[in-house]
Amino acid sequence: MEEITFKILVADASHKSFAQQITDEMANSAKARGTGIAKRSIEYVQTKIEEGKAIIALTGDGRWAGFCYIEAWGHGKYVANSGLIVSPEFRKYGLARKIKQEIFKLSRLKYPDSKIFGLTTGPAVMKINSELGYIPVSYADLTDDNEFWKGCQSCVNYEILMSKSRQNCLCTAMLYDPNAPKNKLAEMALRKDFNKRIKLFDRWVRLKKFVFLKLGKSAKSFLSLFI
DSSP states (O other), X not given: OOOOOEEEEEOOGGGGGGHHHHHHHHHHHHHHHTOOOOOOOHXXXXXXXXXXXXXXXXXXXXXXXXXXXXXXXXXXXXXXXXXXEEOGGGTTSSHHHHHHHHHHHHHHHHOTTSEEEEEEOOHHXXXXXXXXXXXXXXXXXXXXXXXXHHGGGGSTTHHHHHHTTTSOOSSEEEEEOTTOOHHHHHHHOSOSOXXXXXHHHHHHHHHHHHHHHHSGGGHHHHHTTTO
């Protein structure tokens, strides 16, 4: 593999020109996976950059390599690290993990008392989240801010989400609570056997897809056997 040096930093106004590339790759990546993603406009991504609520990765010669941004919900009670994306040509360099680590640090700096959560269908992202201290939780443990859930309307799985009254979908919910004691986290966790092993995350994702996409009306009762 070619040796490439990356700069991973808090994005600022000088990086707004990358917004088109970032949003295009978000859409392309979601389409390739056959899963949904809350669609974001170029202007929205540029706003996050201007606010200092984004992490960007660049190559040594200034090419865009990766991105992630922060969203706050429920008057800052909850924070989401959203839109994690790595340019296809740089996906074998461990960038996703490094970007997630930096956006997590930035979130803790800006919102030290907020719960940090995420929704994802990617086993690799679940593993990274787990390493940072997230646990898999029920959707009921996430924000009830309607503006957050409106963002799911552009997702191809939105009908599944609404059919479950916003209580479940193909995405797995994960939460980091800086103020929760360990015994409380253990009670909240839906799966206690993940232990940062990617095979278990992958199995969990495949199970959810099978349940929601194949079993239809019986999905809810079937899923209850596994959580």
